[in-house]
Amino acid sequence: MTLVAARGLTVRYGGVAALTGVDFEIGAGEIVTLVGPNGSGKSTLLRAVLGAVRPTAGVVTRRPGLRIGYVPQKLAIDDRMPLTVRRFLSLPDRHGTTEVAAMLGRVGAAGLETRQLIALSGGQFQRVLLARALLGAPELLILDEATQGLDQPGTAAFYQLIADLRRETGAAVLMVSHDLHVVMSATDRVLCLNGHVCCQGQPHVVTAAPEYRALFGHGTHGTMALYQHEHDHAHEGCGHGAAAGSEAHPHAHGAKPEAADA
Numbered sequence: 119m120t121l122v123a124a125r126g127l128t129v130r131y132g133g134v135a136a137l138t139g140v141d142f143e144i145g146a147g148e149i150v151t152l153v154g155p156n157g158s159g160k161s162t163l164l165r166a167v168l169g170a171v172r173p174t175a176g177v178v179t180r181r182p183g184l185r186i187g188y189v190p191q192k193l194a195i196d197d198r199m200p201l202t203v204r205r206f207l208s209l210p211d212r213h214g215t216t217e218v219a220a221m222l223g224r225v226g227a228a229g230l231e232t233r234q235l236i237a238l239s240g241g242q243f244q245r246v247l248l249a250r251a252l253l254g255a256p257e258l259l260i261l262d263e264a265t266q267g268l269d270q271p272g273t274a275a276f277y278q279l280i281a282d283l284r285r286e287t288g289a290a291v292l293m294v295s296h297d298l299h300v301v302m303s304a305t306d307r308v309l310c311l312n313g314h315v316c317c318q319g320q321p322h323v324v325t326a327a328p329e330y331r332a333l334f335g336h337g338t339h340g341t342m343a344l345y346q347h348e349h350d351h352a353h354e355g356c357g358h359g360a361a362a363g364s365e366a367h368p369h370a371h372g373a374k375p376e377a378a379d380a
């Protein structure tokens with residue numbers, strides 16, 4: 119079942135074309151990762167899916183009544199205003215003490231209820247934001263570079279948590295990530311943007327090859343980041359220029375898998 123679909127989505131900010139003619143959809147329970155260089159329209163696509171930005175042309179359709187949970191890239195907190203984690207998690211919708219405690223436990227942030235929001239570490243704060251999004255029982259969870267500022271073990275653990283949550287709740291996940299080598303093992307589909315859709319494809323997790331395990335370690339469950347995708351056009355600026363009319367060709371893409379010995 120399709121949760122959100124965009125057809126011919128074009129977004130301009132004044133004279134700047136952020137997205138041009140993007141076709142996109144995400145189905146129930148699917149994990150889709152958006153990749154692309156800075157300024158390639160990733161956040162704009164998320165915002166269009168959320169309904170926070172209006173298409174200049176094209177349409178975005180959401181399944182009626184769709185519950186969306188959003189974990190922003192950053193959240194400006196006024197450090198003059200005291201705000202505990204518990205209060206924050208009950209804004210705007212109230213949630214009971216038990217429910218809040220259980221959700222904090224689920225995201226690996228147990229016992230933080232009475233802590234001040236501004237006193238949390240980067241990793242704790244991201245987990246609290248995730249808890250807040252999950253308290254709304256979303257059918258679609260949207261994450262915009264949610265692991266910014268986390269170290270590599272923290273990042274890997276965060277994506278593992280996302281994959282576990284998808285399995286438990288059945289929620290679809292749409293996320294922007296620069297952590298290609300880490301996120302691939304938890305992704306069904308990758309969409310490479312550069313103002314338009316450059317390419318997309320399924321990640322192919324390689325778990326069996328002992329030489330890869332020896333090289334890349336077991337930090338992300340012994341998996342590594344490789345995926346295949348198909349080109350049907352030439353393009354520049356995505357870091358993998360293909361000849362015009364080239365045929366589908368599997369290859370490693372983006373950041374090289376690195377040693378993950380967490």
Ligand SMILES: Nc1ncnc2c1ncn2[C@@H]1O[C@H](COP(=O)(O)OP(=O)(O)OP(=O)(O)O)[C@@H](O)[C@H]1O
Binds near residue numbers: 134154156157161162
């Ligand atoms: N509110 C805005 N007003 C004007 N231009 C904007 C606005 N938001 C984004 N843009 C422009 O639209 C383009 C796409 O921006 P967007 O934030 O969607 O890219 P991104 O891929 O998420 O970038 P990054 O990886 O740096 O976060 C950029 O050229 C950006 O400068």
